Amino acid sequence: MEETSAEGRGMGPLPYDISGIALLYIEDESEARSMVSKMLAMNYPKLKLYEAENGAVGLEIYRKYLPEMVMTDINMPVMDGISMSRAIKAINPEANIIAVTAHSDTSYLLNAIEIGIHHYILKPINYQELFSITDKILEQIVLKRLLAEQNRRLVESERQLAGAQRIAHLGSWQLDLPAGSMKWSDELYRIFGIEPASIPPAYQAFLDKFVPDDRKTVEKAIEDAERSRQPVAARFCHILRPDGSLRTLQIEVDVILTGAGVPATIIGTSHDVTDLKQAEEKVHILTEELERRVVQRTSLLQASVKELETFSYFVSHDLRAPVARLEGLCRALLEDCGSCGNDGCKVYAERAERVVRQIKQIIDAFN
Template sequence: MESMLQHLYHSVLQDKVLLLIDDEPMNLDMLAVYLKKYPVKILVAWDGKSGLDKAQRAHPDLILLDIMMPEIDGFETCRMLKTRVDTRDIPVIFMTALTDIEHKVRAFQAGAVDYITKPLQQEEVLARIVTHVRLHHLNEQLEQKVRERTNELVRTNQRLQQEISERQQAEEALRESEARFRRLAENAKDMIYRMLLPEGRYEYISPAAADLSGYMPEEWYANPELIRTIIHPDWQTYFAFQWEKLLQGDLPPEYEYQIIHKSGDIKWVNQRNVLIRDTENKPIALEGIVTDITARKQAEEEVHRLNVELEQRVHERTAELEVANNELQSFAYIVSHDLKAPLRAIAKLSQWLLEDYGSAFDAQGQDMVNLLISRVKRLDNLIDGILEYSRIGRVDSHLESIDLNQLLPEVIDSMTPPPNIQIAIASELPLILGDTTRIQQIFANLIGNAMKFMDKPRGIITISCEDAGADWRFSVVDNGPGIDPKYHDKIFQIFQTLQPRDEFESTGIGLTIVKKIVELYGGKIWVESTIGQGSTFYFTVPKKSESF
């Protein structure tokens, strides 16, 4: 038993600090000698003031305090210890020869945990010291656990408050969301609904049902079969088929059908659906929007009717154009045969007249015959131009890959430019798909016009091409007289010339032919020019064109 107590005392007092406050050295020496047998640190103070200082610095695990001391007695010293934050929790045991109840009560009122009477009994003192050190240690552990538990409870409470606040906010947001949805649904022109499955009972019907079907929401709630009664007979089989698919979880996102309004009117509706499933993937509800599309259907029917009429008109117009085209071909034949033949005869007779009887004419007579010959030639060229213009787009072209680097020099050589006009190709030219004759006509007309109207002693004509994305953009530039901007559109019109025909022989068809060929290939042509500064004719040819 003794060894067990000694073991307990050693374990409790291990590394503990005891403060002894007494003005009697003998008491201090006795206690110090006795306690040195244990693993405890002993501090001593001779009066209350030094005891307070050491307690504040060392913060001992227990204080043994004498009552009867000079200056500051034990009661006052204990009260001062208990008023200080850093010493108030240190247990204090009074040591005194005073044994009356009044002094004991004062000791406990001052904050002591125990009271030992003198003369001191070593075993009693040791037992009380060990008991209160152990109790103090247990109290500290308990307080630590209480603090930890309190902190945990505070944190838990904060989390709960946060969760409660978040839940309240979520509930408020949900209420606001439901209110917004209800306002939207209540004011929507489309009928919004939610139907419970498989019973087919409506859980919600928006007020728009009244305009759409003629039946109030209350009538829909009271009669789940109402939808079946208003389906148009032509759509009953379709609707029954879709209902069976719905119960199996298969539903198209939307479909259109006809209903019979309460007034008897037939309406077209579009229904968009969302199938709601439970955690086992079974259909539990159907949510959707039903829109009145009667006006749209009527418009579609009107468009279809107009399309049929338009197709009929196109067919009739095509037939008329085919007749006109045939007539045009006949006219072209008449022009080329019946008109050109007399012209050739007139030209030949005029030439013979000038050759055989020219010496009989005076100067005025010869001028008149020459004028007749030139007018016949002009008329012949005009007829050729009209025929050529009429053939473009009507006579099938032979499409082939054309190397403009080879074709363009041949066109230039064939035109025999005069010595004072220089024609240059300023860039590499592309390969294009087209009809060789038509492409030759484009360049020949543009280059020929630049040569014909050149007014400079040294004329320069430059041809170039650049990549314009989906197109090739060609340009024919000259340093000739230029063209007034107000005539930039007029020159592409048939029979339009800017110079008197007696000064410059021209039919006024060349640029019209060029424009028609370019547009036939899906391109564009335009001119940029300023009077006295020359002209630049641009035209584009698509790199890939369905027109080809």
């Protein structure tokens, strides 16, 4: 944001929003106080103005409203501007105070500089100078507000990132190549099984967290990223926590280059996938057991089918000849019963013939 003087902006609107900013003006002469207040209100319509007739009243108003700016006369009854400013600085060392003084107030002016008042205006007030100083202070206040808001958002983003990493069991780290120093996220400490910031995040300490067989894998991933200046594919490694538990990490590595294309920082993530790997192993075991059972059931089913085929062959072939002979006997019996005139014999012979026909139908169904 460029500094803009009252003259440079033609007494028009400020190029930034000053809504919510307040100014406290202390002056014991009522006419002068009224005139200056009107000029300030005309030039800064969004600026909240408070007025006081002496330092004691001004200090009371400041304690109540904590305005960002204070403009005060020096030589006043009850409490002078220097005493009031000293009390305000004790409340808020960052308070922006403009001292309004006459040419003869040299001793007061030196005291003002001593307590941290860096802006002053000589009487009679030159409004162009007043507006120029006010513009400068307002711009500083707005810039501080923007910086504070950016810092707040940054802190909130970091808090959300830390929360997301904790939920996902995803730790992050970065290695400054020129300095050889490292930074670990809080979640990386927790993945390693130690409290955040409990040990310095050194490179060798980072490597020592991995089991001996995997340290070379991690080193090679970092070296490959630095040499190729490209991200490195994910690799699986293992760490041994202080409590003796073995954890599986998925390591991903990338590189940040300088403007000249030189590797400057290695960044990486360490994702604790132990639970996922254990779940995959359980699924693998269950799948193998299911396949074993399927093979076993298939074998039993095949045996049953074989037995059924044997039985079907027996029914359809071995029983056909005896049933045919039985059918012939039934016909002969019917003929004999018809010639002898015995109705009871004929009834039983007909029943036997029907049963034989049913057996033949069953045998035919197996073909």
